[in-house]
Amino acid sequence: MAPQAQSPVVAGDSGPWRLVGPWYRWARPGLPEDGRLSAPAIQKFAGNDFITDFLARPQHSLRYDPVVDVVQTQDLVKVPGATLRSLLLALNAQGQVAKPGDVAAGLYRPRVAPGSLRKLYQPAHDRHYLVTCSLHCDAPGFPRVKRDQVCQAGFVVRRRRSVVPAGITASDIEAQTAPVRKLEADLMDLRTLDAAVSDPQSSAELKLNTQARQNALAAQAGQPSWSALVQHTLNTLAAQRQALQQWYEQHQITVAVDGWFPVLVNGKPSTTFGQWKALSAAEQQHDITSGEHTYPLYPLVPDPRETSHDAAGRTMYHGLVPTGGLQHDTQARARFDDQATYEIRCFVRQHHACPGRAGKAPDCHGPLVWSRPTEPFRVAAPFDVLGSANRPITIKMPDLRELAAQAALRPKGRLSPVRFVQPQHLSPKIDDGKPIENEVGGEAICSFSIPLITIIALFVLNLFLPIVVFVFNLWFLLVFRFCIPPSVQAAAGLDAALAVTPPGIDLDAEFSVKVNGLDVLVKPDELKNALTKDNGAMELRVQKDTGMDEVPVLDALGNNALGAIDQSLQDAAARQPDAQGHLPEVPPVGEPLVYEEPVTPVWTLRGATA
Structure with missing residues (x-):
């Protein structure tokens, strides 16, 4: 896209200022020539106490993963001779779920393609982000600007659009x-x-x-x-x-930048409604009094006794990056979604030479200094699989024996805190096990216990999961349900062969594996027969795991689809209770926390000269 503009500066009493990234994110930490054109950094954290950790060690943030922390697309690979049921998910050339009429033109399977565009996760994913920057005087030695010369500090979040x-x-x-x-x-x-x-x-x-x-x-x-x-x-x-x-x-093909402007309600900016407005190159560095929504930047002030602190002798700021919220435009479109691309620009206001306004924030109308835009990013969807795996949730189902013992307690309704007030009462009638026509009733109030709602909800989930999987041929969804099924095993040799099969291998081609030091050549037909015709072992495991009434027929599925499902069932079956009946530990979820390597500056600030 279009190249980014140079870092804006403004002339102050001691020379122009530059608002740049923190020194520990420069290409060569501390060298002025690398810092002058750097952009504010977006640092990643985990845990609810990340602010406390950041204030103690600003550079101690999580490392960005080249696969997890980028926007992922799908690359389509054509599969010659494939059928609708031979793939985990059969697609056509346009990337849509294939239909019978697409078979003649060829079917495709998706592959994950991690790109280069940064992805920020939601707080619900246990990921948080801070934008950090530092303020310097553009003079020899690149000295810091004294904090008391700054009247106001903040940042804006803007949207990027491709102009074709x-x-x-x-x-x-x-x-x-x-x-x-x-x-x-x-x-x-x-x-x-x-x-x-x-x-x-x-x-x-x-x-x-x-x-x-x-x-x-x-x-x-x-x-x-x-x-x-x-x-x-x-x-x-x-x-x-x-x-x-x-x-x-x-x-x-260029990039247009939009700013978010809240709608005025009774002369005051709304905290809920707003709209995106296109900004010209000059308007991208306008005075924030124009009405664009801003977020505060907070000074990073270390303990003066900690001379080795990352912010010691420096003027640094930080702010919490928003990745969601209740802001919408007047058409109810959310300000932040997973399809738009965003960037952040930080700013500071220099104190005006005239006396400040008492009791006002900011207290003057001094000139603004804008930073370069940060790297572009998108926001992960709330249901993102990689993100939601970082926040494991355990729901303990109610014990029926305990509920039966508590059911005799009085008065009735004391254990039912969830109340539904119904202006019209919809109550079904059942005759001989079948619903019959009924009328809409009058007002009613029904109270339920949370354990009752939980039991019914899980029952409905288990009831409809096999139906959805079977009707729409979405067998691969079973991989996202990790349960300990009854011990129904396939042939021992086949299980061993698939267990040591590396990921990414084509199971529709002959492949050789090594089991207990012995070479085993697995042929496609033998693998297919073992999975689907060896006493129905695969079908029995799927039936037991999903609770289907009938044994499913999986003959039409290809090896690549069957192999993935079989390996998932093996992983679950291997976690059977021990001799004492204790369940094994569940496998780890989410991504491991990997932090950035500590950075030591090669150039040290000595006092404030600007």
Whole structure:
């Protein structure tokens, strides 16, 4: 897209100011030439006490993961000879769920393609973000500006929109972005194999077999080693992204920036309703008194006795990055959603030479200093799978024996705190097990106990899960339900073979695995027969796990679909109760917390000279 503007400055009594990123996020920590053009940093944290941790150690934040913390798209791979039921999810060339008429044109399967656009998760995902910046005087030595010279500090969140000239069609853009998306998916496949080798829970056989798979892929690509193949893919992807950027610039595909302006209600800005307004290049650095919604920046003031503090001798600010809220436009469209792209710009106001206004904030109309925009980002959806896995929730179902003992307590209704007030009472009538026609009743008040609502809700979920999976052929959804099913096992040799099968391998092709030191060649037909015809072992496990009345017929599913479901059922079946009847520990959920490496400055500030 269009290149970002240079960092704005304003002339003060001691020279121009620059609002830049914190020193520990510069390319070379502390060197003025790297800091002058840096942008404020968005730092990631976990836990409810992240503010306390940040104030003590500002640079101690979570490291961004190249797969988890970016927006993921899907790359479509054509599968020759596939049927509607042979894939986990059969798609057509447009990425839509395939129908019978799409089979002749060919079916596709999706692959995860992590991009380069940053993704910020919700507080409900146990992820929080702070924007941090520092204020300097643009003079030799890049000294800090004294904090008492600043009248006001804050930031704005703006929306970025792509402006496509007439004549550039969606197919033109797809033709340019498809090679990038394919390389991103290829790199994800390589990272998946690396994760299987480095996972401490992987068995020795799985690690050995995965390494063999890596060596075969490197040889197939003409690379001397696995690391060379990964680096070659990274270099090719970087070059392809650069070529895409050049294509954008050549065809004048630019970025427009919008600001959020609250609607005035009785002369005051509304905290709920507002609208996006386009900002010109000059308006992007306008005075905030124009009405654009702002968020506060807070000074980071360390204990003066802590001379080694990251903010010691520096003028730094921080603010909480919003990733949601109740703000909507007048058409009820949320201000923040998972489809729009955003950026942050920080600002500080310099004290005016004239005396300030007593009791006012800000107390003067001094000039503003704007930072460069932060890296663009999107906000994760509330139901994001990767994000919601970071906040595990345990719901203990009621014990029926305890409920039966408590049911005799009086007075009736004391244990039913959830009250429904019904202006019209809708009460069904059942005759011979079938609902019959009924009339709408009058007013009624019904009270329920929370345990009763919980039992019925879980029952309805378990009742409709197999129906939805069966009717819409969404068998892969069973992977997202991890239960301990009855012990119904498939052939021991097959289970062992699939257990040491590396991720990303094509189960519709012959593959060799190593079980207990012995090479095993698994043929597609043998795998299919073992999964579906070996005494119905696979079907029985699916039936027992989902509670279906009849044994499902899975003959039409392909090996890649059957293998993923079978491995998920194996993971659950392996966690059977021990001899004392105790359940094993549940597998870990979410992403591990990995922090940034501590940074030591190569250049130290000495006092404030501006």
